[in-house]
Amino acid sequence: MTTDDDPFLAVRDGARHRALAELAARGPVHHLTLATGADAWVVTGYAEAKAVLTDPRVIREGASNSPYGEEMPAALYSALNSHMLTTDPPAHTRLRRLVSAAFTRRRVEGLAPRIERICADLLDGMAKTLEADGEADLIDAFAGPLPITVICELLGVPSESHAAVRGWAGPLLAGRFVGYEAYSRAAGEFVDFLHLLLADKRRQPVDDLLSALVEVRDGEDRLSEDELTSMVQLLLLAGHETTVNLIANGVKALLADPGQLALLRAEPDRLPAAVEELLRFDSPAQAPVPAITAEPIEVAGQRIPAGENIVIALLAVNRDPARFADPDVLDLTRDDGGHLAFGHGVHHCLGAPLARLEARIALGALLERFGDLALAVPADSLERLPSLIINRLVVLPVRRAG
Numbered sequence: 001m002t003t004d005d006d007p008f009l010a011v012r013d014g015a016r017h018r019a020l021a022e023l024a025a026r027g028p029v030h031h032l033t034l035a036t037g038a039d040a041w042v043v044t045g046y047a048e049a050k051a052v053l054t055d056p057r058v059i060r061e062g063a064s065n066s067p068y069g070e071e072m073p074a075a076l077y078s079a080l081n082s083h084m085l086t087t088d089p090p091a092h093t094r095l096r097r098l099v100s101a102a103f104t105r106r107r108v109e110g111l112a113p114r115i116e117r118i119c120a121d122l123l124d125g126m127a128k129t130l131e132a133d134g135e136a137d138l139i140d141a142f143a144g145p146l147p148i149t150v151i152c153e154l155l156g157v158p159s160e161s162h163a164a165v166r167g168w169a170g171p172l173l174a175g176r177f178v179g180y181e182a183y184s185r186a187a188g189e190f191v192d193f194l195h196l197l198l199a200d201k202r203r204q205p206v207d208d209l210l211s212a213l214v215e216v217r218d219g220e221d222r223l224s225e226d227e228l229t230s231m232v233q234l235l236l237l238a239g240h241e242t243t244v245n246l247i248a249n250g251v252k253a254l255l256a257d258p259g260q261l262a263l264l265r266a267e268p269d270r271l272p273a274a275v276e277e278l279l280r281f282d283s284p285a286q287a288p289v290p291a292i293t294a295e296p297i298e299v300a301g302q303r304i305p306a307g308e309n310i311v312i313a314l315l316a317v318n319r320d321p322a323r324f325a326d327p328d329v330l331d332l333t334r335d336d337g338g339h340l341a342f343g344h345g346v347h348h349c350l351g352a353p354l355a356r357l358e359a360r361i362a363l364g365a366l367l368e369r370f371g372d373l374a375l376a377v378p379a380d381s382l383e384r385l386p387s388l389i390i391n392r393l394v395v396l397p398v399r400r401a402g
């Protein structure tokens with residue numbers, strides 16, 4: 001398999017969906033050698049994915065789901081990786097309960113006015129670029145800065161440090177694609193920064209999520225220092241890049257489909273349903289973190305022995321024709337919801353309400369501000385970043401058609 005037809009790494013826009021559709025046509029589960037060189041069972045069927053994601057025999061602990069586990073100093077590794085995404089119940093249950101007590105619905109919903117303000121400011125900047133240059137990169141101008149600003153403000157990262165956090169997030173997200181040197185430098189600086197910030201919040205708690213996480217307790221139980229730094233890096237990474245892609249992939253899908261775009265402009269109340277369809281149609285995350293089988297399991301009649309890697313191909317699962325009618329068609333009026341873009345089971349996305357809120361406000365504000373937005377390049381010339389986890393456009397050039 002070349003990179004061009006790799007179901008996770010193909011660069012040309014649409015190529016991953018095409019490669020996965022070919023794979024899925026042969027069955028719901030496949031034994032593949034991934035680009036990393038690791039062998040894995042790749043699940044492409046919707047029903048099978050749901051079954052695997054709720055199977056207690058498919059676990060995270062022991063799977064190689066964090067880069068440079070062998071090379072990194074143990075203390076640094078633990079400061080980054082003691083979070084809920086790579087743990088299983090009961091350890092996972094404890095972490096999720098503690099974090100959920102601080103990351104409340106009230107805290108998320110209270111962010112709406114601030115998200116609206118950030119969107120308005122970013123769109124002002126984008127309007128200026130469009131006027132000066134005739135086009136703008138929607139990711140650089142809007143979809144990129146919005147989620148990092150929101151998550152930093154939610155946590156209580158001071159504004160003068162947002163750029164540094166963005167700088168560290170790049171290598172941490174790129175993982176093995178950036179090399180050990182750059183990864184470990186970013187990790188070390190980021191963890192040092194978090195230790196200082198947490199000490200600050202301890203000295204002087206304020207009304208932000210970091211202070212709440214520092215204070216959160218369940219009886220005698222509380223988050224340890226490593227659990228705090230790990231959780232914050234998870235929130236910053238998981239909560240950032242995926243939302244960038246939801247907005248950018250969503251805008252791209254709408255601009256490439258004038259009929260659906262016109263429908264949404266005519267009926268803006270459809271926005272919440274539109275966000276769900278965009279999550280299904282071009283899912284921001286390609287796969288949950290890898291898991292392994294603790295015991296043999298059977299998926300669609302296929303026996304998978306213990307100790308095998310399992311990868312859920314979310315792009316395929318969300319376009320499984322056995323679950324979604326005409327799955328390759330963007331249809332904002334669809335009523336067969338239930339996509340797995342936020343995962344499923346105990347690890348279902350903790351930040352889904354925030355992601356939905358940001359996407360609704362961002363898409364609504366963008367469409368209202370620019371009644372004539374169009375792609376500045378042919379849709380089929382767009383490219384995706386290589387990443388096993390993220391489904392991200394490199395750039396999304398837009399212009400005003402009027």
Ligand code: HEM
Pocket residue numbers: 084085086096151234235238239240242243246283284285287288289290340341342343344346347348349350351352354355
């Ligand atoms: C469109 C945006 C988003 C998408 C598509 C997305 C997707 C996902 C997926 C697929 C999972 C499951 C991963 C797995 O099973 O390995 C997950 C988990 C998680 N997400 Fe999100 N996410 C988004 C936004 C956010 C935001 C905004 C936050 C936080 C501010 C967040 C925080 C988390 C956390 C903490 C988990 C781990 C939950 C657990 O292990 O119990 N996500 N997300």
